[in-house]
Ligand SMILES: *[C@@H]1O[C@H](CO)[C@@H](O)[C@H](O)[C@H]1NC(C)=O
């Protein structure tokens with residue numbers, strides 16, 4: 007019941023206001039209100055108290071609850087027999103179709119511009135590596151944690167939607183089907199199975215993407231000047247749910263193994279990038295070729311934060327980052343305050359001022375947003391010979407526990423040892439004061 011201002015928070019002196027029964031009985035509550043008002047005045051806290059309106063039910067929610075049982079009997083694109091989910095059925099006028107659907111389902115309209123839908127997936131068969139399925143489960147749990155905290159929906163696909171678009175190409179039909187299945191979402195965010203959220207608070211800076219339809223992490227110079235297919239990483243990308251993106255996916259898919267043009271493209275990709283055809287070389291080609299065109303102006307290579315970051319550069323920094331964050335919390339009581347998990351976004355906002363000197367991305371002491379275990383191949387175990395399987399597993403464990411600590415905190419526990427996934431300790435009150 008007591009609302010704390012953002013700064014100068016101190017422990018509430020009286021507990022009586024915490025008891026729900028106090029405000030339940032109308033008449034009694036008014037009296038108590040008066041009493042409490044004067045009590046708080048005496049404590050010089052009127053401003054604090056007047057922020058809470060215990061008797062009004064203005065819950066201050068931006069999002070009215072979605073109406074999940076409402077689908078009016080008016081024909082939409084879903085009712086058109088020629089409309090299909092598969093990549094071989096081109097979709098036209100998607101922006102209008104999507105807009106019409108939203109108008110027919112008004113409960114999804116508020117804030118639809120910032121709605122993100124996450125798509126991820128893995129193969130349909132068990133992992134060859136003995137620890138593979140264990141890690142896939144933990145990777146997925148990590149994504150579900152992030153989605154729960156930020157109110158995002160997520161789809162885990164583990165079948166080939168197009169049997170000829172196997173391995174890394176499988177993401178294209180999955181993303182496309184997700185666009186059609188989720189007209190209420192503005193952005194589809196593809197994440198590889200081996201990408202871990204290592205900052206549970208950070209949110210996509212969508213306001214920066216008003217003029218873009220496609221965002222991927224990388225280094226523009228590497229792609230545009232050095233023509234390197236490693237100048238970006240296709241393991242994490244954002245794509246706007248619009249006609250432009252469907253056309254983009256068509257162009258991308260045209261280079262894939264199911265396409266009659268596959269061999270032609272494989273030759274071109276080898277020529278340009280000196281690398282065999284895969285989803286990432288194909289994506290790099292589209293960026294490079296379209297760079298100066300109108301089409302290409304809708305594509306952004308994000309360098310400002312880890313939309314995905316290479317684990318080799320990240321894992322060794324996690325211990326120091328943990329310490330920096332604890333230092334901040336030692337001096338900022340508000341950031342130590344226990345709270346319901348549902349409102350944890352609020353504490354991410356409150357933390358921002360303390361992070362203004364942290365930087366972001368490489369060399370920063372801000373928590374890395376997404377750590378990508380590229381090359382570790384946790385499921386089939388065929389890791390890149392540059393590193394050992396043991397180092398991959400140790401590093402995945404650390405990143406997952408680092409992330410888990412941010413989640414478990416709201417459940418009252420912590421992994422004291424980032425290398426040990428199975429042991430947690432209860433957190434004392436006001437930790438880490
Ligand atoms: C962690 O911090 C210590 C002490 O400031 C420093 O010596 C060390 O190089 C840092 N480690 C990394 C990986 O940044």
Ligand SMILES: *[C@@H]1O[C@H](CO)[C@@H](O)[C@H](O)[C@H]1NC(C)=O
Pocket residue numbers: 423424425426
């Ligand atoms: C952390 O856990 C690992 C794995 O269980 C263990 O080998 C290591 O000794 C632990 N470190 C400390 C400081 O307890």
